[in-house]
Amino acid sequence: MTPPAPTRRVEVTVDRPANGGEAVGRADGRVLFVRGAIPGERVVAEITDDRHDSYWRAEAVEILDESPHRVPVVCPAAAGGAGCCDLGHIEPGHARDLKQAVLLDVLSRIGHLDEATIAGTDLATRGVDRLPGTDTGWRIRTRLAVDGRGRAGQHAFRGSAVIHDVCVQPAPGMVDDLAGRRFTPHAELAVVLDADGTRHITELAPVAEVRHGDARRRAQQNRRRRSRPRAQVVVEGAESAVHRVGDRSWDIPVTGFWQAHRAAPQTYADTVVGFVRDHLGTGPRVAWDLYGGAGVFAGALLDHHRTGLEEVHIVDSDAGALAAAARTFDADGDRVVTHQGEVAARVHDLGAAPDVVVLDPPRTGAGERVVEAIAAAEPAVVAHVGCDAARFARDLGLFARAGYRVAQVRGFDAFPLTHHVEAIACLVPV
Numbered sequence: 123m124t125p126p127a128p129t130r131r132v133e134v135t136v137d138r139p140a141n142g143g144e145a146v147g148r149a150d151g152r153v154l155f156v157r158g159a160i161p162g163e164r165v166v167a168e169i170t171d172d173r174h175d176s177y178w179r180a181e182a183v184e185i186l187d188e189s190p191h192r193v194p195v196v197c198p199a200a201a202g203g204a205g206c207c208d209l210g211h212i213e214p215g216h217a218r219d220l221k222q223a224v225l226l227d228v229l230s231r232i233g234h235l236d237e238a239t240i241a242g243t244d245l246a247t248r249g250v251d252r253l254p255g256t257d258t259g260w261r262i263r264t265r266l267a268v269d270g271r272g273r274a275g276q277h278a279f280r281g282s283a284v285i286h287d288v289c290v291q292p293a294p295g296m297v298d299d300l301a302g303r304r305f306t307p308h309a310e311l312a313v314v315l316d317a318d319g320t321r322h323i324t325e326l327a328p329v330a331e332v333r334h335g336d337a338r339r340r341a342q343q344n345r346r347r348r349s350r351p352r353a354q355v356v357v358e359g360a361e362s363a364v365h366r367v368g369d370r371s372w373d374i375p376v377t378g379f380w381q382a383h384r385a386a387p388q389t390y391a392d393t394v395v396g397f398v399r400d401h402l403g404t405g406p407r408v409a410w411d412l413y414g415g416a417g418v419f420a421g422a423l424l425d426h427h428r429t430g431l432e433e434v435h436i437v438d439s440d441a442g443a444l445a446a447a448a449r450t451f452d453a454d455g456d457r458v459v460t461h462q463g464e465v466a467a468r469v470h471d472l473g474a475a476p477d478v479v480v481l482d483p484p485r486t487g488a489g490e491r492v493v494e495a496i497a498a499a500e501p502a503v504v505a506h507v508g509c510d511a512a513r514f515a516r517d518l519g520l521f522a523r524a525g526y527r528v529a530q531v532r533g534f535d536a537f538p539l540t541h542h543v544e545a546i547a548c549l550v551p552v
């Protein structure tokens with residue numbers, strides 16, 4: 123057997139946050155992304171990835187000069203090696219400041235927004251908003267891994283181990299008692315707490331995991347494999363769960379998409395409605411809800427503009443989400459039209475030109491084809507909801523090239539204790 127490669131350690135001072143939650147420093151003439159360090163700290167970092175010429179990745183293994191914002195890791199699962207709460211060692215208010223810094227940086231560097239525009243946004247003046255509730259217990263939808271002995275837990279940050287210490291993100295009562303239960307070995311669990319506090323668990327059949335090769339590539343391949351359709355069995359509750367926003371309710375498959383933070387759908391819906399109200403005097407007649415899922419934004423726009431809004435088009439690739447939308451909007455008749463498929467393909471045949479477009483793409487963002495198609499439809503207001511800072515900024519840059527300027531950007535701490543951050547921009551024609 124080949125002996126394991128010797129670990130390599132460097133001393134480094136880190137000075138700024140990176141989009142992936144690491145802190146950035148320089149060592150041996152390279153940029154170093156250090157997981158577990160806080161900007162301002164001097165740490166001993168162990169190199170975990172040295173394949174690139176211009177940057178390496180590392181993990182902080184000893185803190186030499188500690189940040190005043192460092193706190194004992196609040197999440198037992200993360201402390202045990204899980205990938206869940208990667209900012210669990212940072213005081214949450216400071217973590218929000220770091221997320222603000224990341225967003226401001228990408229808006230300038232990747233989106234190429236000018237300084238005055240960025241400085242005028244709520245993101246710059248108010249920072250990243252905290253959502254209603256606390257920084258723990260905010261999650262109402264989660265996925266758990268199951269180990270070879272049938273015990274549920276969190277995926278380890280590295281490797282395929284399952285960590286059995288409990289994560290602090292799920293809402294109280296959601297996962298606490300699962301330690302004593304046994305599930306199908308190597309299955310995955312979708313666990314949801316519905317609007318009435320009832321828990322639902324669906325087991326997804328094991329996937330044949332890639333176990334060899336480069337760790338990052340392997341993790342990517344396994345994520346892709348896990349996202350493919352597979353056999354499902356309801357092991358508790360029902361196959362769908364009720365969620366409410368405003369006066370409307372949705373019956374969403376337990377394995378389908380709904381925002382993870384309890385307060386996120388209402389907060390985002392209110393923000394989008396506020397943007398439309400600020401920039402459209404008369405109220406919209408036609409709206410598009412792209413990457414709309416079950417139509418949270420469609421519902422908010424319909425209910426805010428009860429009489430004026432004649433047509434809302436929801437586009438999503440997920441048939442289950444659109445089936446949920448059809449049930450929720452049954453009483454709205456022809457005013458709501460659902461379109462299943464890729465946004466890039468369907469956006470060209472939605473009929474009447476929109477006054478308002480809301481787009482809420484996955485982490486990959488919308489991209490050039492979709493942005494150009496939206497701009498060509500000439501809406502008076504675009505609300506862009508983004509869950510990956512860099513792709514969000516790239517899309518805003520594409521909108522600028524297509525004739526839309528940023529009128530507002532707000533940031534939301536929708537994933538406390540993690541590096542993830544949500545941002546919503548309001549764009550209007552130049």
Ligand SMILES: C[S@@+](CC[C@H](N)C(=O)[O-])C[C@H]1O[C@@H](n2cnc3c(N)ncnc32)[C@H](O)[C@@H]1O
Nearest residue numbers: 379413414415438439440463464465482483484
């Ligand atoms: C971030 S979720 C937003 C869903 C919805 N707006 C909400 O807040 O509940 C992204 C949605 O985009 C859908 N989706 C992902 N890629 C897509 C694509 N290329 N075309 C259409 N829909 C897509 C997913 O099914 C998912 O419902």
